[in-house]
Amino acid sequence: MPVTADPDDIGDYLLSARSFEEYRDFFALDANDLRGSILDCPGGASEFTARACALGADAVAVDPVYADPPEDVARRALTELDRGSVHTAAGRDRYLWDRFGDLAGHRRIRTASAERFAEDLVRHPTRYRPGSLPRLPFKERTFDLVLSSHLLFTYAGRLSLGFHLDALLELHRVARREVRVFPLLDQGGHPLPALLGDLRQALLVRRIPVRVRRVPYEFQRGGDEMLVIGGA
Numbered sequence: 001m002p003v004t005a006d007p008d009d010i011g012d013y014l015l016s017a018r019s020f021e022e023y024r025d026f027f028a029l030d031a032n033d034l035r036g037s038i039l040d041c042p043g044g045a046s047e048f049t050a051r052a053c054a055l056g057a058d059a060v061a062v063d064p065v066y067a068d069p070p071e072d073v074a075r076r077a078l079t080e081l082d083r084g085s086v087h088t089a090a091g092r093d094r095y096l097w098d099r100f101g102d103l104a105g106h107r108r109i110r111t112a113s114a115e116r117f118a119e120d121l122v123r124h125p126t127r128y129r130p131g132s133l134p135r136l137p138f139k140e141r142t143f144d145l146v147l148s149s150h151l152l153f154t155y156a157g158r159l160s161l162g163f164h165l166d167a168l169l170e171l172h173r174v175a176r177r178e179v180r181v182f183p184l185l186d187q188g189g190h191p192l193p194a195l196l197g198d199l200r201q202a203l204l205v206r207r208i209p210v211r212v213r214r215v216p217y218e219f220q221r222g223g224d225e226m227l228v229i230g231g232a
Contacts, residue, residue, distance in 0.1 A: 014087065015065060015073075015080045016150065017045040017114035020052070025217035026182045027147050027226060036144030039174060041133065042151055045077035047113040049127050050120035060127055060143075067130035074118035081111055094189040095219050134166035138174045146175040149182045156186045156195055164195065165202050168229060172208060178231040182215065183223040191222065203229060 023029065023046065034057045040048055043061025052059040065073055085107050088095070092103065100106040121128050131137045133151070148171055152164050171179045185191055196212075203210040210229050218224040 014084055015045045015077055016084060017047070017077060017081065017110045017117060018149070019046070019109050019113040020048050021109075022217065022219075023048040023147070023149070026149065026215050027180045028213065028215045033145055036177075037142070039136075039138070039143040039146045039171075041131075041136065041146065041148050041171065043128065044150075045073075045080065045114050045117045047116035047120070048147075050116050050124075053120075053124070053127065060129060062129045062131040062136060064130060064132040066121075066128045070121045070125045070128070073128075074121050077114045077118050077121075078111075081107065081114060084110060091188075094221055096221060099217075099219060134163060134170045136170055136174055140173050141176045142174045144176050146171045146179045148179065152181055153184050153192055153195065154187050156192055161195060161198055164199055168199060168203065169206075172203075172229050175230055179229040180226050181229070182217075182226040183220060184212070184225050184227060185220050185223045189220045189222065196227070199227075 023040075027033075034052055034055050037058040037060075038052055039060055039062065040046065041062040043049060043063045043066075046061070049059040049061040065076070068076075085103065088106060089103055097106075100109060129137060133148075148167075152159070152167055156164070168179065168181070171181075184196060200210050208229060209231060210227065212225050213228050214224055215226050216224075
C-alpha cells in the first residue's frame, strides 16, 4: 500500500515479500484460522496467499499494484528485493536478528517468498485483486478473517488519524469474524500510544470490540503486538 499522504500514490511504495511463517507468527494464526476465507490487505509480494491456499484456505490478497499486468508485478517483486535489503540494513540496530540470523538470512527468506508470490500471481491472478484502503471491492462480511500488516501504524507519519479509522472500519466491514493488524509501531520502531488510544476509543464508541494481543513475533524491537477488531 502507499506510503504517502495520498493512498493512491504508490510511487515510493516498497513491495515487500514477507514470508508465510512471518504472517503465521505476527498474526498468531492457528490451524482453524487457515481453514476459512482470508483477506490479506495489503498483500504486497508476500507468499502468504499462495501458501494459505495450498493448505486449503480460500485466501485473497488486495493491493493497488495488482492493477498492473501480473508479469510486470512479478518482475517488480523480485527487483524490489535489493531496495528492501538496503532499507533493512540502514536500520539494522532497530531489529532483533534471532529469526533471520543476519542480513543474508533475511534476504534468503524474502527472496523465497517473492519467488513463490511471483509464480502464484502468474498462475492464479484471480487471487490477487487490485484495490486500496479505505475502500475495498467486496461486500460486507465477505471474509472470515482479515489481515493487514505494515501499512496502518507503520506509516502513521504520512497517513492521518482519519485514514486509519476509515481503513479499520472498512476492514471490519468485510470481516465476518476478526480483523488483525500488525505491527503497532511506526516505521522507525516508535510506539504510538496516542494514535492507538484514539482509534480504540473511536471503535468502542461504535460498539466494535477491540483489543491488543501479544504475538510470537518480534523483528522490530518492541513490535510484538497486534490489534484485534471484532470477534468475542
